[in-house]
Amino acid sequence: MISDITLGYSILLLPLITFVVNGLFLGNKCAKAAAIFAVVCNGLAFAAAGALAFIYFSDFAPQATSLFDHTFIPFVGGLVARIGMLIDPLSVMMLVVVTFISFMVNIYSIGYMREDRAAGRFFALLSLFSFSMLGLVVATNLFQMFIFWELVGVSSYLLIGFWYHKPSAVSASKQAFILTRFADSFFLLGIVLVSYVVGSFDFSTLNSLSLVDFQKQFINLGLVTISKSEALVLGSILIFTGGWGKSAMFPMHIWLPNAMEGPTPVSSIIHSATMVVAGVYLVARLFPFFAICDNALTLIMWVGAFTMVFAAVIACTQKDIKRILAYSTLSQLGYMMFALGACKIGLVVAVTGWTASTFHIFTHAFFKCSLFLIAGSLIHQVHTNDLDAMGGLGKKMKLTYVCTLISILAISGIPPFSGFFSKDEIILAAFQGQHYVVFGLALFTSGLTTFYMFRLFFLAFHGEPRHEGVKAGHVHEDFAMTLPIVILAIPALLSGVLGKGIFEEFFVPGQLNVPQLMKLEHAEWLPFVAVGIAVIALVIAWVLYASPWAKVQRALDETNRSGIYKIVYHKFYFDEMYYAVVRQFIFGGIARAARAFNDYVIEGLLAFTVWFVHKLGDLVRLAQAGYLPFYLGTLIVGVLLWRFFGQLPL
Amino acid sequence: MNTILFNSIWVIPLLTVLACVMIPATYAKTIRTIHVTSATIVLAIVCYLTYVVYALSGTPTNPAAAPLALRFFTDIPWLSMFKANYIVGADGLNMLLLALTAFIVWAGVLVSLNIKGNQKIFFALIQLLATSVYGVYMSFDLVLFFVFYEMEALCMYLMIACYGSGKRDYGGKKLTLTLAFGSSMILATLFGLFFESGATSWNLIEIAKTNLPMDFQMWAFPLMFMGFAVSSSLFPFHFWSPDGHSAAPTAVSMLAAGVMMKMGAYGCLRVAMFLMPEAAKIWLPYVVALLIFNVVLGPFIAIRHKDLKYITAYSSISHLGLIFLGLAALTPIGLRGASLQMISHGFLTGLFFATIGMIYERTHTRDITEMGGIMRKMPFLGVGFVLAGFAGLGLPGFSGFIAESTIFIGAFQQDSTLTRIVTILAILSITTTAVYILQTANRMLHGPLPQKYESLTDGCFREKLVIVVLVACLLFIGVCPGWISEILDQSIAPIFEKINNIP
């Protein structure tokens, strides 16, 4: 298997090398060389990943193995932090997706970043980003996962704030980093707690636990003392919190739409492959562990489901093209999350949801990436994100138009496009899990998805041009930017059909320690219902925005709208709440109080001490008035003083 | 041979000072050259010896120093009246701290080559300070230890008050007097230690073999621990460090925060906890309560500050709080984490203050609200600062993450209620750290560039060299922490044994 190991190393190291070389040497010298180098390296990485996947899946019934496993830091006993490369269907799939997407995005960036002087830095950071994600994907243990988890966070920070002269971009990047960091602090706490209870970081150990071993021991958590089994449940929830923030689940979702301030390639890579799916991946990776921790999965399901609907509703009203896509991502992530959660059926677990979720990660990556790239090229033409300025682009950009249509059909779950298969499985899982509320929500949301995606589609590509540039016809399709879009359209179209088989064959979350439900009846009617809803939503969108009697202008201006629309349009005022909390409570409240305590109480005590000593000094000098009789008096007084206080045995 | 080299670590700086006494102050260039050379030589020696210690690890050490695993052990009679001897030696812990010191001193000399005022005296003082720090780390005789420990007071005030900025006299006095207060507590307890233990010399190892009466330990330990903790700015004795750092010139801030503040923590571990383990076991779980200020409130205070050096000072306060968390955990991992944090934070804060100093030299302000967008004008320094920030908020790949995670895991092993609570709070407060670091970096480096900064220039070669070297150290520890933990464990084991073997 030596070839595997070399492949594995090359997958991880090529992006790293790109980062180092571009960051230190090529970066600020010549951007073009950097770009080419980045594209080549990422292409090679993708090739390696593909080869690895081929080798891996080509042998019958592939096992989970780790290609290499180095000791990083030894802690007590079995508690050893390792850096390894875990190979199982899930990670291999992710490797392929990540390398492919970053390859595409790198190609795209050649065009997108052509004018930018700092392009070299951009390519460096992009490679760092994919490197961190790859490291996260192949992690063999929580510690390594956390290491790359943080790296993902920081590289996203650097990329979102890439145009650091734009205050909005800077604050967006800060917000993204701090919110995810906030979630990560709980993740870290979870890691420490779980590793303390279990005595290991390794996924293999965690995934083969059973709570009964821990019910007898107890652990002191400061305020409360709980049994170790409860501690594990707590730990699992804490760990999930990390994914909660990273995958921007409600209410920690607000950083994701704001992250649109970054360059579009970044948004596309964040949303499709690297950052946000990390949370879902974490849950998928630790699924057996979550499965034994009752309630954890239920929580995950509800968080996912709520985010799904919530984001979809907001997406229907937005006008910023990238924000619409961002909210659609949130909604899709909600799908993946709740699919994982929905595996829990009372006391037993069915793994169909798991398969569906991972499948959706796979398919979603392609069409979402291509959608963002398309948005990017649109913005490149009209120099704004606003749908107001678009319209009528379809005639000018034929290729793009077609690819967009494919991706949008895919995301709306219209067969035979890829989205249909994965989303269908997810909804099915919800149905089989007898989570009928969530099931209903999922159907409703799929309708919403179709609606807002086609709203975007019609407003951008159909109707009359609303932009001078477009009217004047200064619109062309940049080759470097169109090529990846076209390439991505292929998997967006086919990955569903081809992938279904592989996923249903290989994708199971390993051995579970809970009773597992195998036989589940397949609801034959479900696909038709889903598609029906999608089609209805499509028609509504067409009627509202593209039909001859659509009033596009009225549809676009958000003034003189009903209250509900306003609230939704302002994203339920969540940003405002967030800023209020941070400014008033954190900075204005705690921080100010802390500083006041320091500046007034501590410094005050110090000042008082100094003042007191000086006052004593004044007393001493007061006696020194130069008055001789007083001095003589002190002699006499001194005698008496020591006579009485000298403790002499008189 | 190595032993001679080892002893020369603290002698060379003194010789440098003596050599420069002869040269008139007008030959500033010659003096600078001499100092840079000597600092480099010491750096080379220390690195070599560190390598030797690492290479020899596992081989038997000097039996005279058992149970401590010391190399280059030297024991010469010194002051006959109270049987103080000149005893020095090196185990992994203090060797690494010496290496840290050598790096910071070297960097400090380099960054302050263009300092205003009488350079002859300034560099002499820096070398004296270096001597004192080297001495503290290598000496195993309590008198010698204290002599070196107290020496810094002599240099600090002059350096801050004469070469500093802002409220330099106030800052210098505050720093010097607070440290003197701490060391006076230490001195008082040292006498107690000597006479109560009935030892025939001030040899740390010998005193460690005697068993001190419990009632004595009960009052002596807190005194001594707090005495040491003062110089590591443990609450409530942290107040000297923000004013002191902000008033001090760059090199002094680097040395003070980088290595001098570690002397306290080192003393807590090496002297207080090693000699009085019983009392340590009883007291430390309560000492942890003080860390709520250092670790949890410190970052919040940093958020409210606008002055770069104040922000960094409070970040140091919080990071040093983590050291004490590790110590108070009283587990091998905790102690290792604490020592790792000493070293890591040394490099980290050195880099911080170095970059801040360089930026201050150009912008002539440290108020982040007045700056902005200077990343465009000085990308190198900006990147240096950002990297320091990332290391500070415990980003994997830098040493800070290794140290902090080790401390957290180690502290979590300690099952006492208070420690648990504080550990949990500490883990959760990594967010606050991120907040003030990013806020600072963004305000200062990003955003639009004010008109007045159009003419700024990026770092010159020596400044870049300093930044590169320090970042390299941070990355080196961060990427391959295995070997360093290995060395540390060997030197911590005896200390932990002593604490652990209490009946």
Next chain:
Amino acid sequence: MFNIPNFILPDVLLLIFPFIVIGMRLFVTTRSQLPWRLANIGFIAIFILLNLIPFSGGAERIFISNWKVDDFGVLMREVLIVSALLGMWLSKDYFEHGADKKPQMHQIAEFIGAIAFATFGGFTVVSACDLLTFFLGLEIATIPMYALAAWNKRDQYGSEAATKYILMGSVATAFELFGFSYLYGFSGSLHFSEIQAAVASGSSPLLWIAVLFLFCGIGFKLTLFPFYTWAPDVYEGAPTPVTAVLSVTSKATAIAFLVVLVYGPLSPIQDKMAPLIALLAGVTLFVGNLGALKQSRLRRFMAYSSIAQAGYIMVALLGPATTAKTAIIYYLFVYAVSNYLAFFVFSIIGHHREETFQSLRGLSKQNPSLAIALAISMFSLAGIPPLAGFFGKFHLFFSGASTGHYTLVAFAVLNNVIALFYYLQLIKAAWVDEPDGHLTPLRLTKRQREVVILLSIAVIFLGFVPFLSNNIFAGFTN
């Protein structure tokens, strides 16, 4: 005609050569440097002879039954001679030109003679074997000081200072005498050995009244609380060299007096006196430190600092004999050196300016090496390692702590922080403060430069180079 044993030679020499110095004035012109040179030679010769005494053999060095020259005596003599020599060198410039806005002084020969007599008084105190010699020694050491304080006849402050000094001094003498009388009455003899025997056999109120009065009497010379009140005024009013001599020689004599008493006749009740000594020490050093906080005139500042130093010295008296003696001798050496270094710097400053903090401003810019010397002496007095002052204090505290007085030691050590504060004030004036207006240039004579360098080196190296302290210790143990 009995033969004079060789160990008595220095004392005899010291006794006769001032007469020669003063007498010579009759034969030479006032301008002549001859007396000065002779005095130098004399003191240096005595110092060398003193160093030879240990080799003169004979464990018990006793001359006509009440003049013994033990190791402590020899070392004290060396301290006193060093102080006298430095004081003389310091005073020379004040006879060549006025300083500190005061007129020039005259009659250097008599001045030196007075110093020599005071020194001889010190000799007598440390070699006395009975109360009478003891008392005489103390008086011989004190009376010249009164005269010295008033040396500058044309300075009104000098006379006022002298008046205060002598009036209070005589009262203190009265106390001492009273104490002596009771001691005599208690033991029925003047001889130390017999007094010791009597004290050992059992105490009585008489003895304790005696002890009380003796401590109060000597408390005046040693500037213990509350008998120190004369010190700031006298130190300020007297000429600078006299202040220096006062702060070293007369303190050394006083502490020698206490050492002789506490470890001689009163040794049996040392533990009973411990609380009194501890109290005196603690209060004195505290008050001294407090008083020095807000001073603006250098000599008054040094007065308070020396009061505090007296308190520190008292701490050592709690320890066992050998330790305490070693500590005190070593500390006196160090203290003398540091103190004189400071005074030399002041005298250089005071040549054209007043001796105030004001006139120190800008020193570091004007003459860095002088500023460094000042800083060295101040840090040494503040007890900062590796300077000698720290090791001196360490000896003292070691001696105090060796009998378990940790609380007092801790208190004394904490007081070091206050001390450091005001020493830093002075260093700040010299190093940080910008000079206001034009600075008159400083002129250093060759002598001043050499002495300052010598003393600085001594302060730096006497500490961590174990030469001095080990030799003193060896002197007591072998």
Next chain:
Amino acid sequence: MNLLNCLILAFLLFGIGVWGLMRRRHLIGMLISIELMLNAANINFISFAYFTAHDATAGALFSIFVIAVTACEMAIALAIIVTMYRRHKSLDVDQLRDLHD
């Protein structure tokens, strides 16, 4: 006429000296009261020598020495007071207040 009476006498004398010292504002007067205190000590010596001490000569000798020494001291004191007078043209203690904090 026994030891105790003499001691009481001496003590009274001492007390009177102290009292005078406190009351007087005239330098000479203060000197005289100091003399009283010293002589009180002398009386002590003599009486101890006479009643208890086993070497009686010592006490007597001591007092004689004391007288001599005090004489010198007083001489110096008077000299100083003379210079004082030259400056201040008065011997009032209350005027000695130039030196103070």
